[in-house]
Amino acid sequence: xxxxxxxxxLWDVLKSCTIEGASDATIRDAVPNDIALILEKANIQAIFTxxxxxxxxxxRLCERSTGRPAIVLPSPSAANAAxxxxxxxxxxxxxxxxxxxxxxxx
Numbered sequence: 001x002x003x004x005x006x007x008x009x010l011w012d013v014l015k016s017c018t019i020e021g022a023s024d025a026t027i028r029d030a031v032p033n034d035i036a037l038i039l040e041k042a043n044i045q046a047i048f049t050x051x052x053x054x055x056x057x058x059x060r061l062c063e064r065s066t067g068r069p070a071i072v073l074p075s076p077s078a079a080n081a082a083x084x085x086x087x088x089x090x091x092x093x094x095x096x097x098x099x100x101x102x103x104x105x106x
Contacts, residue, residue, distance in 0.1 A: 007100030009042065011035055013049065013057045024053035032061035039066055046098045051075030 003010060015033045020026040038044065047070040049055040055072030063069060074083055074091050 005100075007098075009038070009044065011038065013054050013062060024051070027053070027057075030057060030061060032057070034065075035062055036065045039068065046071060046095075048073050048095060051077065 002008075012033055013035075014027075015031045017030045018026075018028045035047075047058070047066070047068055049058050049070045050073050052072060052075070054075075055070055058070045071094060073094070074088055076088075
């Protein structure tokens with residue numbers, strides 16, 4: 001409901017891959033999702049990725065077919081716990097101008 005009420009769509013960069021546990025460093029055999037079809041049909045204003053790995057995968061595997069760059073946000077993973085909450089919030093505020101109705105909690 002939160003995503004729908006604010007005009008947010010979520011989509012994985014990868015359709016499939018081989019990965020050991022949850023370690024991005026072990027990703028092999030990456031197959032991208034076909035986001036180009038969604039971009040043709042929906043009014044997508046911006047593409048954001050969460051984390052450097054997703055950003056690199058999008059750039060390498062998807063950007064050429066979409067013709068649109070992605071803005072890389074910090075990973076929300078617990079592995080990124082070194083980033084202070086106020087810094088994380090500040091970095092994510094870049095999304096606000098793209099929302100249909102910005103949330104009041106940020």
